[in-house]
Amino acid sequence: MEDLESKHYQELMALKKEYEEFVYIVSHDLKSPLRAIANISSWIEDDLEGNDNAEIIANFSLMKGRVARLESMMNALIELSRVNRLELDQYEVSIPELVKECAAMATTTPNVSFHYRIEIEHEKVTTLAKKLEKVLFNLIENAIQFHDKDKINIFIEIIETNLAYEFAIRDDGPGIPEAVREKIFNIFYTVSAKDLVETTGAGLTICKKIVKLVGGTIELVSGEGSGTTFKFSWPKEIVL
Template identity: 55%
Template sequence: MTASEKKCQEELVVLKKEFEEFVYIVSHDIKTPLRAISNLTTWIEEDLGNNADNAILDNFRLLKNRVERLEKMMSALLELSRVNKTEMELYEVNIPKLVNDCIAILDDKSNVDFHFIYNLKNENTVTMGKKLQKVLFSLLDNAIRFHDKEEKNIFVEIIENETDYEIKVSDDGPGIPEDVRDKIFSIFYTVNSKDIVDSTGAGLAITSKIIKLAGGAFKYTPAVNNGSVFKFNWPKQ
């Protein structure tokens, strides 16, 4: 490595550290005034009492909704900045159980059928369990949250190879329009308006960063039935 390359690398490390510190400070310190705005809105509502105009109350609810959304975005930004600093522990997990645990904590599983394909030499593996759980949960939650049909089918396929696991989460939902597929891994981007689907738009960005941290690759492809297929490989430790 030349002196110039070494200097560039050192500067990059410093800039990365400064950026992470900036993101932490901004996302952490903004939460306090946001909570204050929400509390003040509630107090004003209480002061107005039962005689308040419905239009005013609707505006207060809209204001609190926007504050809550911004608070969630700040939390997501903080989580993204700390991906490579938290929950890095290696421990043994049972892969089918890990998938079932993710499904168990999903908010809304009504009218959802889950389909599993496991091709595993050993169901247990030592890995960054919390990170893998975060990825699987995010993809399952994403598949359900953006589904457009009353009856939903979610497919999970995990194949064990010599050096990694090929993991695929797919659905029979609306899929993602071709003209926006290159944007879906960007922080805060959502295909649908945030007023239509309650989402920060940070899930895929965080998921992508976790997979890169683990040494894997992540990609989206459209399903044959117009649904979505998210596929990634998770290297063995």
């Protein structure tokens, strides 16, 4: 039995090494040619300055947009691979202040209103603050980015239990169809087409990996047409 467990562990470590080598190749060997394509297309655009062919101009713009998207996806893949290794310092942070800072960072338009319900006894906690910030920012940004109304309402709830802080990020947007909910945490998956909403589709995957790293849980609660709620728990004590 022990030999079998040892064999499975070695196979797992080998797969992990292969994955890390793949990410290294992506980050170093593919970025340079992508940047070269972007640069060359810009040079050609400069050479064509004064050309009034709208189709040519649109095609170059489309190509540069696709290259930028590929680079963003590669950066997201690299970030995902480093979740367990980077930003592992624990320091004291105010939970309410951190939430409101993340909300401010994620808001790029004046039509967003935040509504808070905070029921906690201990506002400050020593934790993986940068990781918590990443999860909060991604979930808030996601709620704003995929909203479909002129006026956006985001509801943020924080409840403290004996062992953890329980967070809920809710919006009053279109919600997520039940048929695709199982895919929502998959890398690069988006409900809306990437041509409609410019996103890598990696934010929720990164959130899930971070929450799993600290020993918490994350789930989607959504009814189509009635908004979306993401709930996650963040343990007060984190042992890596």
